[in-house]
Amino acid sequence: MYAVIETGSKQYRVAPGDTLEVELLGVEEGKEVTLDRVLFAANEGKFSIGAPTIDKATVLADVVKHTRGPKLIAFKMKRRKGFHKTVGHRQELTVLKIKEIKV
Secondary structure (H helix, E strand, C coil): CCCEEECCCCCEEEECCCCEEEEEECCCCCCEEEEEEEEEEEECCCEEEECCCCCCCEEEEEEEEEECCCCCEEEEECCCCEEEEEEEEECCCEEEEEEHHHC
């Protein structure tokens, strides 16, 4: 059984037991979170497709930890103008362990 969920404006394919990193969720470490934006679910060859989401379908996950992604550097420069600018960014992430998919 697997499902496609949406969180943080991104889509993820998840199955029970999977671990994934999503954008920061406002839930404490060790707590359980319910993801209700389930777009697609498959169970033993039977498919459920949402329009846009499946009603009463949820994915239960445990929050393992909060972390930060790799540092990304954006360097901007305009030649012959003396302009250069460096900007760095690190995305705040939440690590989830998928427990159960309910359809």
